[in-house]
Amino acid sequence: MNRIKGRILTGAALLFSFALAVTVWAITIQSLGVDSTNKATIISGLLSMFGGMVGAFSAYLIARAQITKQLDLQDKKDRNRVLLETRLRKAEEVLEVLTRTKMAFFGLQGSWTSILHDHLNYIADHLREAVVYENLRNEELLEAIDHRRDEFITTYSGCYKYRPYFPDLIGSIERDHNNIFKNLTLDINSVLYVFIGGDSNFQTYEDLLKAIEGQIIQINSNFKVTMDMIDIQIINTENEINNLLINFEE
Structure with missing residues (x-):
């Protein structure tokens, strides 16, 4: 015009x-x-x-x-320049979400270690006895791990809204979440389901332990993989920020 x-x-x-x-x-x-x-x-x-x-x-x-x-x-x-400033702010927000995800992960891992230690110690002391779920359950620890698990899921899901700004970066994060993070929380849910008596087919604590030993090993392994993935995601986001800063200064 x-x-x-x-x-x-x-x-x-x-x-x-x-x-x-x-x-x-x-x-x-x-x-x-x-x-x-x-x-x-x-x-x-x-x-x-x-x-x-x-x-x-x-x-x-x-x-x-x-x-x-x-x-x-x-x-x-x-x-x-305005677009670069916007993308730079969004990248910093992604980094903040991933940092909070890491903190939430540590909280979940700590709760898992506590509930596992508590329940396995009780099982070891009553190995050949009949299962009494009211005695096995530690309601306080179960409530704590429920909270930590939900916090972890909610926190890492906060990355998804940034996909329009960084399709490759967020797409990679989503794949990691779908392939590993969700499996970790689902496996934890499966073990907790046994602890609270959701599956009451076990005669003794020894039978119960045998049923969940493999899952426990898998969960502990997935914790290590998840930690490595979060670190990689943080590094990738930091690299994205550095590239934006280079373009911003040109």
Whole structure:
């Protein structure tokens, strides 16, 4: 719209110059007469004046085009800078989410270690006895690990909303979550389900222990893998921030 308006104004200015030159020429001829000996000189002067006007407007148009081009480049640079600033802020937010995810992970791992130690010690002391779930359950520890598990899931899920800004980075994080993180929490749920008596087919604590030993080993292994993945995700996000900073400084 601004360019169209500029062209209209430029055309109007040129028409005005032409009209002014013609008017001056007409008035001059009318005053001095058609047969005036100065006619050639006057016409030459008027043509020179009109040529000067055209030259001036040509110079104006060239200067205006250069200024417009420079402003367009500056606008593009400013827009790119704003976009970089936005992406940089979002990348920092992703890093914050991953840092909180790491803290939530430590909380979950601590709760898992506590409940496992408590329940396995009780099982070891009553190995060949009949299972009494009311005696096995530690409600306080079960409530704590439920909270830690939910906190972990909620925290790492906070990364997903940044996918429009960093599709590759967040896509990689989502795959890690789906392949490892969710399996970790589901396996924990499975063991807790046994501890609270969800599966009451066990005659003795020894039978119960044999049923969950493999899962416990897998969970402990997944804790290590999950920790490594969180560290990699943090490193990848830091690299993304560094790349944005490099582009920002250019």
